[in-house]
Amino acid sequence: MLKNIEVFYFPETVKDAVRLLNRHAPHAAVIAGGTLITKSPNLSTRVLVDIRGIDMDYVKVQAGRLRIGARTSFQSLADSKLLQKWAGGALSRAAAAVTTHLIRNAGTIGGDVARALPYNDMPPVLMALDAEAVIVDGKKTRTLPVEEMVRGHMWRIVGRRALLTEFRLPSETRKRACAIARFARSASDWEAMVHAVASMEKSRGICRNARIVLGAVTRHAQRFPQAEAVLEGKPYSESLAAEAAQAVFDGLTPVSRASAEYRREVASVLVRRAIREVWNENETQQ
Amino acid sequence: MKPSNKGRKSAVAAIKVQDGWMTVETTVNGARQSWKIRPDDFLLDALRREGFKGAKKGCETGDCGSCAVLLDGKAVASCLLLAAQSQDREITTIEGLGTPSEPHPLQEAFVDTGGIQCGFCIPGMILSAKALLDRTPSPTEAEIRRALDGVLCRCTGYVKQVQAVKLAAERKK
Numbered sequence: 467m468l469k470n471i472e473v474f475y476f477p478e479t480v481k482d483a484v485r486l487l488n489r490h491a492p493h494a495a496v497i498a499g500g501t502l503i504t505k506s507p508n509l510s511t512r513v514l515v516d517i518r519g520i521d522m523d524y525v526k527v528q529a530g531r532l533r534i535g536a537r538t539s540f541q542s543l544a545d546s547k548l549l550q551k552w553a554g555g556a557l558s559r560a561a562a563a564v565t566t567h568l569i570r571n572a573g574t575i576g577g578d579v580a581r582a583l584p585y586n587d588m589p590p591v592l593m594a595l596d597a598e599a600v601i602v603d604g605k606k607t608r609t610l611p612v613e614e615m616v617r618g619h620m621w622r623i624v625g626r627r628a629l630l631t632e633f634r635l636p637s638e639t640r641k642r643a644c645a646i647a648r649f650a651r652s653a654s655d656w657e658a659m660v661h662a663v664a665s666m667e668k669s670r671g672i673c674r675n676a677r678i679v680l681g682a683v684t685r686h687a688q689r690f691p692q693a694e695a696v697l698e699g700k701p702y703s704e705s706l707a708a709e710a711a712q713a714v715f716d717g718l719t720p721v722s723r724a725s726a727e728y729r730r731e732v733a734s735v736l737v738r739r740a741i742r743e744v745w746n747e748n749e750t751q752q
Numbered sequence: 753m754k755p756s757n758k759g760r761k762s763a764v765a766a767i768k769v770q771d772g773w774m775t776v777e778t779t780v781n782g783a784r785q786s787w788k789i790r791p792d793d794f795l796l797d798a799l800r801r802e803g804f805k806g807a808k809k810g811c812e813t814g815d816c817g818s819c820a821v822l823l824d825g826k827a828v829a830s831c832l833l834l835a836a837q838s839q840d841r842e843i844t845t846i847e848g849l850g851t852p853s854e855p856h857p858l859q860e861a862f863v864d865t866g867g868i869q870c871g872f873c874i875p876g877m878i879l880s881a882k883a884l885l886d887r888t889p890s891p892t893e894a895e896i897r898r899a900l901d902g903v904l905c906r907c908t909g910y911v912k913q914v915q916a917v918k919l920a921a922e923r924k925k
Contacts, residue, residue, distance in 0.1 A: 471791035474774070474836050476765040486764065501814060501832045504794065516837060541826075566902030567880070568817050568829040654815075654901065 468504070472512045478519040484602050484629050486515050492626045498537050499572040502581045522576070522631055525549050530637030536576025536599075536630045540564045543575060552635070553595055553665065554747055556644035560591045563646075565654050576630050582616035582686055584721075585657040589616045590681035591646065593689060594665040595639040603628040616686045642667050642675070645743035647736035658682040659724060660732045664740035666697065673697040673745075678710065678737060683720040683729050692717050693737065702745045711738035767836060778838040780804060781848025789835045795821070798835035799845060806846035806875040810904075817903035820876035821845050827876075827883040827902065846875035849882065858882060861920035862913070869907035876903040881917045890921055 477483040487494045494513040497503050522537035525546040532552055534543070543549055543561035550558045564570050564587050578588040579599060589612060598609040601624050612633070615623055620630060644665035650658045661681035667674040676697035681687040693713040700706055715734035720726045767774050769791050776787045780799070789798050796819045799807045808818035812831045819831040822844035850856035855863070858878045868874050877900060884891055884899035891899070896917045900910065 468792040468834070469790075472769050474767045474791070474839070476839065478764075482764050497834070497837070500834055500837055501829075504832055504834055505813070514834075514836075516839075518837070565814070566817065567899060568820055568827055568902035569814055569832075571823075571826040572828045572833065656815075 468508070468511060468514070470509055470512050471514055473514075475513065475515045476519055477515060477517065480520060480522075480602055480629060480631055483515055483517055483520060484604065484627070486513070487629060488604060488627045492621075494626065496580070496629065498574045498577050499539065501569055501573040502577055502583075506581070517629075530640075532635040532637075532640070534575060534633040534635075536579075536632055537574050538576075540570035540573050540575070540578075541567065544570065552640050553642045553644040556595070556646060556663070556665070557588070557591050560587050560646055563587065563648060563653075565656050569656075575633065579612060579615055579633075580620040580630050582619070583657075584685055584687070585661065585682040586616075586687075587648070587658065587661065587681070589687040590661050590663040590679040591644070592633060592635075593679045593687055594644055594663040594677040595635050595642065596677070598634045599630055600632040600634060601628045602631050609634065613687075613689060618686070638667075638675075639665075643744045643747045645740045645747060647740040647743070649732055649736060657723075660729060660736050661687075662733060662736035662740045664737065664744045666744055668702075668745070671701050673700055673702055673706075676710075678714065678741075680714065680718070680733055680737070683718065683733055685721060690714050690717060690737075697741070704742070707738050707741040707745075710741055711735070767839065774836065776836055776839050778841060778843060780843045781845060787835065791834075791836065793835045794831055795833045795835045795838055795843075796830040798838075799830060799843070804845045804847055808872055808875065810872070815904070816873075817876045817880070818873050820879050820903060822879055822883055825883060825886060827880045827899075829902070844879065844882075846879060849878065856882075857923055858885070858917070858920045861916040861923065865912045865916040865919055867908060867912040867916040873903050873905045873907075877905070877913055881920070884917070885921055885924070889924060891917070893918070 475486050490513040495511045497514050497516050522535035524535040525548050540561040575588050578586045592612040597612045599615045642665050647662045648658050649660045663679045666676040676694045678690040678693040693710040696710040711734040714737045718730050720729035773788050778785050810816035810818040814829040814832045820827050821830045850859050880899050896914050
């Protein structure tokens with residue numbers, strides 16, 4: 467596990483944390499809630515940077531954009547009044563569905579993306595809402611779509627000297643409708659079998675900016691542009707939802723856990739349900 | 753001893769491991785503690801070694817909740833947190849809640865409703881309930897169920913435990 471740790475740091479600023487990561491790279495790792503890192507063996511880690519003292523626990527709107535601190539716990543996301551209103555409260559609902567309150571009190575949205583296991587619950591919803599991750603690396607600050615962040619362990623994507631500090635959602639996603647269809651062995655199961663998220667805007671009866679994302683079926687959460695293209699610019703109908711679901715079925719090669727046939731089938735059913743739900747949700751909001 | 757800043761240009765607090773051991777300063781049930789631990793010790797193991805055996809070792813994967821303790825007032829799975837993460841924080845274990853002669857109102861309510869059988873899960877149940885009642889003195893049944901969702905009980909089912917939390921809330925009024 468973490469037997470080779472030589473020192474724990476407790477920085478109180480992003481600057482100090484990034485400096486420590488740089489000084490001790492490639493042997494330093496960030497710890498926030500701890501629910502993932504403590505159970506993942508990595509013998510090369512010698513320095514742990516505990517970021518609990520850094521002000522990265524917030525949900526706020528600035529210049530129309532939603533900003534979520536990377537250290538915000540699942541429970542705080544679930545309880546956030548602001549988040550409960552953004553995109554129909556999709557992120558808040560997804561956070562409330564993360565296993566149990568013992569984990570929601572500790573685990574953070576940043577950890578869920580930085581160590582993006584295929585079944586993590588936040589990435590598909592963040593991707594459906596065009597979220598960007600803010601990465602501080604040395605003196606530079608840059609943003610990266612969450613879609614790119616989750617293609618592997620954060621170390622592989624942005625290196626081991628960077629700190630993930632925040633997520634930003636564009637202002638136009640505030641009014642987007644977003645539905646989640648999650649299937650797991652039990653409600654409290656950490657690992658969804660299939661996690662489908664659909665989001666879109668409805669403009670005079672037409673689907674716009676459709677996003678179809680699947681988690682837990684492939685190596686990382688993935689958007690399905692083929693299915694999105696089916697919906698784009700068309701009036702909603704049951705057969706349109708079925709056509710989009712078919713595009714997912716055709717384009718999906720599931721890996722591991724349960725048979726591929728089974729997961730493809732479940733994925734296409736959940737996508738159809740999510741599209742239907744997102745459309746109806748949108749309907750009632752108008 | 754506070755985390756040392758010596759020998760560093762920055763003022764970042766740190767705890768160093770020396771000869772495989774490190775010292776963590778924390779507060780358990782209101783009393784300051786100084787623990788000599790291994791860097792990969794989990795909070796659950798450190799607590800049990802120090803005599804707080806009310807925190808139970810069940811699954812060690814964060815699924816069963818029998819290891820639940822309060823960390824700065826919030827219920828967490830102590831099997832998933834490193835002991836070092838408790839540095840300068842406040843832990844509450846079941847030992848901090850009452851005595852056999854003067855039980856905590858929640859403990860009394862669990863006994864009165866018959867919510868306890870083997871008892872293994874009860875510390876996690878009662879601490880989860882305490883975290884709820886501290887913030888929400890008159891919870892709805894849905895809130896109670898949600899607050900207890902992290903702790904598995906294989907004896908009673910959950911009906912009597914939900915009743916117990918309701919009873920404790922009513923008596924507190």
